[in-house]
Amino acid sequence: MSNWLIYRTFWDLTVSGLVLGLIYALVALGYTMVYGVLRLINFAHSEVFMVGTFGVLVSLTKVFGIPIFEGGQYPFRTGFVLIGILLASLLIGMAVSGLGAVAIERIAYRPLRGAGDAYGAVALAFVTGLILSFIISSDIGTNLIIAAVVAGPLSILYLRIFKRGRQAPRLAFLISAIGVSMALAEAVAIWGPDERVVYQTPRILEKKVLFKFLGADVRIDYVIVAIGAVLMMTSLLLFVNRTRLGRGIRAVAQDAETSRILGVNVDLVILVTFLLGGAMAGGAAMMFTLVYDQTRFNIGFLLGVKSFTAAVLGGIGNIRGALLGGVVLGLAENYGSAVFGGQWKDVIAFVVLLVVLMFRPTGILGESLAKARV
Amino acid sequence: MNLTQQFRDITRSVTYGPGVLSKLPKSARWSLGGMLIIAFYFMPYWPNVPVLGWIINTPGTSFENVLTDQIMVFVLMALGLNVVVGFAGLLDLGYVGFYAVGAYTTAVITSAHGNLPWVASLPISMLVAMLAGVILGTPTLRLRGDYLAIVTLGFGEIIRITANNSNWLGGPRGINNIKHPPNIGPLKFTVLNAKPYWYLGLTVILVVLFVLHRLERSRVGRAWSAVREDEDAAELMGVDTFKFKLWAFAIGAAVGGLAGSLYATKVAFINPDGFLLQLSILFLAAVVLGGTGNMYGAIVGGFLVAWVPERFRNFDTRRYFVFGCILVLVMVFRPQGIIPRRGSAAGPRPVEGEAQ
Numbered sequence: 001m002s003n004w005l006i007y008r009t010f011w012d013l014t015v016s017g018l019v020l021g022l023i024y025a026l027v028a029l030g031y032t033m034v035y036g037v038l039r040l041i042n043f044a045h046s047e048v049f050m051v052g053t054f055g056v057l058v059s060l061t062k063v064f065g066i067p068i069f070e071g072g073q074y075p076f077r078t079g080f081v082l083i084g085i086l087l088a089s090l091l092i093g094m095a096v097s098g099l100g101a102v103a104i105e106r107i108a109y110r111p112l113r114g115a116g117d118a119y120g121a122v123a124l125a126f127v128t129g130l131i132l133s134f135i136i137s138s139d140i141g142t143n144l145i146i147a148a149v150v151a152g153p154l155s156i157l158y159l160r161i162f163k164r165g166r167q168a169p170r171l172a173f174l175i176s177a178i179g180v181s182m183a184l185a186e187a188v189a190i191w192g193p194d195e196r197v198v199y200q201t202p203r204i205l206e207k208k209v210l211f212k213f214l215g216a217d218v219r220i221d222y223v224i225v226a227i228g229a230v231l232m233m234t235s236l237l238l239f240v241n242r243t244r245l246g247r248g249i250r251a252v253a254q255d256a257e258t259s260r261i262l263g264v265n266v267d268l269v270i271l272v273t274f275l276l277g278g279a280m281a282g283g284a285a286m287m288f289t290l291v292y293d294q295t296r297f298n299i300g301f302l303l304g305v306k307s308f309t310a311a312v313l314g315g316i317g318n319i320r321g322a323l324l325g326g327v328v329l330g331l332a333e334n335y336g337s338a339v340f341g342g343q344w345k346d347v348i349a350f351v352v353l354l355v356v357l358m359f360r361p362t363g364i365l366g367e368s369l370a371k372a373r374v
Numbered sequence: 375m376n377l378t379q380q381f382r383d384i385t386r387s388v389t390y391g392p393g394v395l396s397k398l399p400k401s402a403r404w405s406l407g408g409m410l411i412i413a414f415y416f417m418p419y420w421p422n423v424p425v426l427g428w429i430i431n432t433p434g435t436s437f438e439n440v441l442t443d444q445i446m447v448f449v450l451m452a453l454g455l456n457v458v459v460g461f462a463g464l465l466d467l468g469y470v471g472f473y474a475v476g477a478y479t480t481a482v483i484t485s486a487h488g489n490l491p492w493v494a495s496l497p498i499s500m501l502v503a504m505l506a507g508v509i510l511g512t513p514t515l516r517l518r519g520d521y522l523a524i525v526t527l528g529f530g531e532i533i534r535i536t537a538n539n540s541n542w543l544g545g546p547r548g549i550n551n552i553k554h555p556p557n558i559g560p561l562k563f564t565v566l567n568a569k570p571y572w573y574l575g576l577t578v579i580l581v582v583l584f585v586l587h588r589l590e591r592s593r594v595g596r597a598w599s600a601v602r603e604d605e606d607a608a609e610l611m612g613v614d615t616f617k618f619k620l621w622a623f624a625i626g627a628a629v630g631g632l633a634g635s636l637y638a639t640k641v642a643f644i645n646p647d648g649f650l651l652q653l654s655i656l657f658l659a660a661v662v663l664g665g666t667g668n669m670y671g672a673i674v675g676g677f678l679v680a681w682v683p684e685r686f687r688n689f690d691t692r693r694y695f696v697f698g699c700i701l702v703l704v705m706v707f708r709p710q711g712i713i714p715r716r717g718s719a720a721g722p723r724p725v726e727g728e729a730q
Contacts, residue, residue: 041524108706112705124706127702127703171459172705174658175658175662178655178698179697181698183694183698186692186695187695190692190695305527305531312524343535343539344535346531347531347535350525350527350529350531350532354525357514357521357525361521
């Protein structure tokens with residue numbers, strides 16, 4: 001019975017699996033690039049994605065004033081306005097996520113690398129002040145004022161400590177990443193308008209079926225995701241391979257110390273890596289809201305875990321591997337949940353990973369951000 | 375380089391002070407330790423002590439229950455995970471899986487599908503968890519560093535989802551009526567009376583601490599630190615790295631299973647929601663926060679990770695935000711953890727694959 005169902009819906013599953021896989025792949029790029037450069041599992045990357053979905057949500061509802069879709073007429077049926085809004089929300093998502101990733105790097109990783117600067121010191125001092133203020137008051141306005149007052153002198157102290165320039169052990173980075181991730185998700189849950197509920201995002205285009213592919217419906221949003229994802233990945237590959245900064249990224253991925261000696265600005269390279277990875281996650285965030293019409297404060301966690309799995313599956317540190325891993329994972333999940341039932345969906349992802357790693361211990365394409373080719 | 379070396383020396387001397395403890399005569403150290411242990415046995419009464427009580431008491435929840443349901447579990451789990459992460463240097467992100475295996479084994483053999491006495495549940499849970507560790511470890515321990523991390527993370531999820539989807543394990547509703555330990559004299563083990571569980575839990579913690587302490591000083595412990603510091607060099611020197619990594623995994627798993635079993639007998643009811651992936655991450659946070667590779671650090675870290683969110687319960691929904699920020703702050707200003715490991719690894723090790 002279920003086999004028959006699979007036969008009937010095989011191409012449907014393929015199409016939706018590809019779309020899911022491309023979203024995984026875009027998020028996986030951020031994991032893979034940061035891992036390639038820093039050898040760090042950037043646990044906070046899932047929250048970079050989450051922040052991006054909220055950036056898109058806020059920009060659509062508040063900036064463009066599009067209401068949540070409740071049936072009836074779509075605000076924009078066709079035309080340049082629609083394309084403009086799609087592009088704008090994509091850019092806003094990318095900007096929010098990219099800047100978010102850079103901020104995380106400044107605050108939570110850079111001090112651990114022994115290169116903490118004034119931005120990180122002020123931000124950390126502000127956070128310390130905020131926590132201290134919670135003891136006294138629960139009014140957010142008072143909290144912010146207290147935090148701002150405390151942040152001044154405290155940041156000078158923090159900056160002094162940063163001057164020691166100590167390199168932290170590897171696990172410290174991971175825990176710091178986990179801490180940021182937790183704090184960000186909770187911050188959205190606490191100070192977001194609807195707290196812990198699922199937010200609907202506005203539907204800005206009617207999801208018409210564009211054409212049939214071997215009997216499977218290919219909707220317009222799927223096509224947008226496919227084109228957008230491929231364009232973003234191609235431009236990322238071109239950037240890494242063809243530009244001066246891209247060469248810096250490859251050099252640092254190969255050997256950070258040597259490239260520093262040879263005059264590569266390692267801190268700048270790391271910043272650009274986070275910016276690019278974040279922007280990719282932001283693009284994925286916009287596409288996610290386009291296809292699934294919703295977001296939540298903890299939406300990043302599972303998607304982040306899956307995307308990291310995808311990155312490892314393809315070969316971590318390998319940009320093309322992230323694409324391949326994402327697509328393989330998306331397809332495997334879709335086929336698998338059709339065969340074994342949806343409740344086993346997450347198990348399938350990990351079993352695929354385990355099997356692949358047993359035969360290819362460094363992922364399908366192997367790890368090589370340093371040697372990435374087009 | 376010289377400058378960082380100097381700072382390392384300074385921080386080291388600050389951490390260990392002028393060596394007060396190690397300079398004391400042995401008898402004084404022993405009696406000090408003994409007094410501390412007795413004080414810990416009286417921990418359920420600490421909230422009644424004037425100043426200490428104000429600091430340690432958890433508003434809104436009973437401190438006794440926090441002690442057994444959270445602190446006992448986290449300290450044991452941190453001790454067990456410390457073997458894997460701290461001693462052998464393997465990153466395990468799915469440690470909650472072994473905890474779940476232990477808890478479910480106890481639940482199955484004493485309530486759902488069996489009627490074995492409670493005494494049998496502890497060793498059987500440990501054995502089953504150990505077996506799970508070996509089964510997971512055999513194919514995966516040949517993987518390096520972060521690959522191992524993601525595979526173990528997957529394992530933790532697989533265990534939970536399997537429990538959720540299996541009717542035999544009670545599905546999402548879980549298993550109830552798990553046996554309590556038998557009453558010993560005045561110690562009555564019931565759901566409402568948490569003190570006896572703390573006495574039991576603390577005893578178990580002390581036994582585990584003793585065993586792990588002996589292990590760390592043994593040939594196995596030296597092999598672990600060799601694997602941790604440089605796996606290739608260890609292999610070249612004739613250490614059977616795979617075997618010792620598997621041992622670390624199995625022993626860590628056994629301690630995890632033990633903690634799960636104790637937890638299950640205390641709360642008498644478990645369901646898959648008690649074994650979320652986030653818990654693994656908190657366990658790891660406990661180990662690193664306390665000081666990777668130092669058992670006393672693991673105990674302190676386990677205590678803090680369990681206690682801080684409960685202590686600041688009046689922060690309400692903001693407590694996990696606060697907790698996340700504290701993790702970042704501690705890592706920024708004390709990356710070696712609260713009580714760093716003694717000896718070689720007080721500083722970063724210059725190996726390939728180091729975060730820059």
